Amino acid sequence: TDTWKLDNPGRAADLHAMLAEAGLSTAQLEVDALREGADTLAARIAAVAASGKQALVVDAETRQDLLTLAQVTTQMSEALFWVGSGGLAREIAGLAGLFDARAAAQTQCASQPRDENAPVLILVGSLSAVSDRQCAMLRERAGMAELTVPPAMLRDAERHPDWPAWRARIGEVIATRADLLLRIGRDDAFDPAEGALLSTALAALVEPHFGALGGLIATGGETARAMLSAVGVGSVELIAEIEAGVAVGKPVDARASQPHLRIVTKAGAFGTDHALFAAWRYLRETPATSAVAGIGSNGSNGSNGAHGSHDPA
Template sequence: MPRWLILADDLTGAADCAVAFARRGHAAAVTWAENGGEADEAVLAIDADSRRLIARDAADRHAALLRPRLRPGLALYKKIDSTLRGQPAAELAATLTTLEECRPPALAVVAPAFPDTGRTTEGGRIRLNGAPLEDSPLWAREHSYANADLYAVLEGVGLPTALLPLAALRGGPEAVAAAMRHALSARCRALVCDSATTSDLETIARARGLLEFEPVWVGSGGLAAALASAEQPGQDPPLPRLPAARGGLLLVVGSLAEASRAAADHALAQGGLRHFGIPPALLHAGPVGWNVMAREIAAAIAAREDVLAMIEAEPGADLRQGAPLALALAELLQPAASQAGGLFATGGETARALLSRLGVQSIRLLEEVAPGVPFGLTRGARRLPVVTKAGGFGDTEIIRHVRHRLHAWLQEETAA
């Protein structure tokens, strides 16, 4: 049974939290199986696939996933998006209520900052690369709340909330632990922690060892990495070798975020990739419309070419169509993916849909290619090397780094 349970609203977020523990030698996996998906890993992350749901449905899904897995001694991490996409407040409220069915009232320690990707929290408000999140293209394209004030967001779903400002946090782990105890005794259900650096998150994580209770930890990949670093290293057993690779790499960009489009454009400019731009209209047309392209992509993969397949951006794109487009894209790419030597997918919906189409429901996580960009092997009959990445961050070199790591891994396996 897992020692840590991570609940996330999408696949890439689940993976980039769990991989932090894998990097410290703890066996970690991510699953999106509705039932089962359990294994002997010390850390299990579950993708609730709730990013696009309304608040009530997202909350119900989290409660349903958590309830059968509750047991004494389990540490719980609620992964939320570092830019507040989806329904993190409703999901957290449901998580706390469900947890309290078998435990005393719980305190959520909320620290969504991920400084390595430009996300910080100051005065209880999220900032992106130093500017208010509300001023960013990410917020303009997709947001669930009136603003990025975490205190207001959590109070808005009935969670009494306290704030730990940056100056108090920098008093050290003892001061942070004291603030957590005070918030719990004051009947707060959430403590929002400012964090502007990785060191700030590490201070929060070190406070855990000073507590007499286990909070619910709430954050993105940044806080998960800090908590993992505060634990003793594990001894993850070696995995079986992979079968010989059959085809080229399939690199899929299903996200419309600016960072993902810029990385794809940069990778294409460097050369060495076969590019397939896929118009949304083609995906809406169904197999009759896309069969020719599907065969072309599969043939390129079979010929050991590395392929970059990308949904083409359209002005005024309707983000509500994200899930149907991801499912259609997965169907189009299935013949190619079934022959690929390795897979990279940007966007949680894209990664989940494509892997599910291959009959995969979980990934054993091994390492990070870059902060928030986990590398792992699919579990099951076929062990495929996979890299996933959230759409909203990453520099322009990330696809080059991913290609290099996947090719290096496959060469190591062949030589072993």
Template structure:
């Protein structure tokens, strides 16, 4: 079975979610991103295409270009999509399949976006979130691309043919499931949509499909990546750079408006576990000319320099406010640049936010170390600075997630250095 994998993702947190699954199995895994110097060569490379806010045509073209540049024969391939279908997953998949077939390789997409550990399941070919159809959730109301979350219809919208593999077939045994996958490949279908409501469903799918790795690609989120990694032979532990004592406080940036991230930030502030310094969204729109800019940037940097973990949420944000999310992420990165030089570590919610800040600081990749909890990987930055970094998708986790993640980081550095915790 292959030890070398390429993961193409539409954002940074998703790339890290998938890559960390392989790091847990002893494979060297790193994350890089579009537009930056290539991350260090490792057995598993996850690349953030930074395509979620692009047009369907732009997102597809970027994925096809990355595939042509980084994929080689014998490599396993995962196309990471958002588990709630944000962005342009169908257009990206169509372009990725097209690029694979240019080389004469048969390619069947195994579409399994479920991530049961974070409440995402696929039932009857439709995405559900915490048991409810995705279309009924606040997240869908705030941000969606397609008319429905019925995956066969989503694929049909870009001209891809697909068949549903229902839950009873997924759970019906490895031999019938493998036969269904081979039949779809032989018929020339573009994709199969796979139901999954529990981690064991994804594990069964991984075992049945891995023998077809030369002819398929897997499309999904951290759930299918974890299942594929678990189905591989376990490797010995790989020596990896480890966090040293934190030289400054941890910078906690909450750039997401998702309810889970806002609740976690509020809980952290209520526990007085970090200095709270809010960044109004109108300040980011105004830019450095605003008289509030420099004092706020200096205040955040000073808090970190004093060794205090510092929570920086973007406030007064609404769907309309964040419609220009890429520009706001860049502005936030510029505001936090002085803080970045003083931070001992980074926790960031929202891939666009994390990528903009790290790129601004001269970081071109992350070497992955461990998973603090589902959807929260820990790694070490690669580039101009080397500090621990944790990323989290905006809608993952609960109100304790950030607090638990910070505790894990401090305990880890304490264990490695023998120094007392703060």
């Protein structure tokens, strides 16, 4: 895909090869294994686990395949760790009974008042064409302020002479309680490998002003992770899905001053052109008491995935 080519030029998109590079031994389960019956599937997965293999790559073609995989693996006694895809996360989240207790807790939390006028920050670290189109629609329809931070300044971070001015500029917009679209720019020195570095610097610029926010929309996984890490948010509890793969949640460990902060995350080169605008409108127009419609999944909706956990960032 274009996303893969942007972030991994020249690398083959092969799960087994990538997991092997990380030092993990792998096994493969073909799609036919998902259609042999629940008991047979469970036995085959258990056999792989017993063999010492550390990662099982499962092929799936349909939503029913993913549902079968979800139903079987959530009932197994082996300790499994689900990894992708968004389609698998959706089927796991939809299983009856798994999230009833959390849904009740979400309803209780969401019923508490929050500051409806606190600003929303839209943080865009992705440089994909998809993100460009989403930002263009957001600007056109929401009419909000936009700042594009030069990557040269972010590379030097606090050492750059313009760092204090940029931090102050961001703070001035947020202090007016206006929503802000904040993006990482691109220059001739761009290198896909520096994404985490630039995102970490961008998060450091925002961090002193984060306490004033009522909502965060972060697109680009590295950007979301960097921002939440900078403010001490280690996990996000998903409470709804705005559109396929665009999840909204609340921080499990929010600062005392931000108990009602809502966070939307999505992959950078993902979603419809409408995705950022829809996320912004959701945070602006949906009362906190309505933000418990269900548990969504974030990431690719593709069917090819391996067992592992869903990371909202």
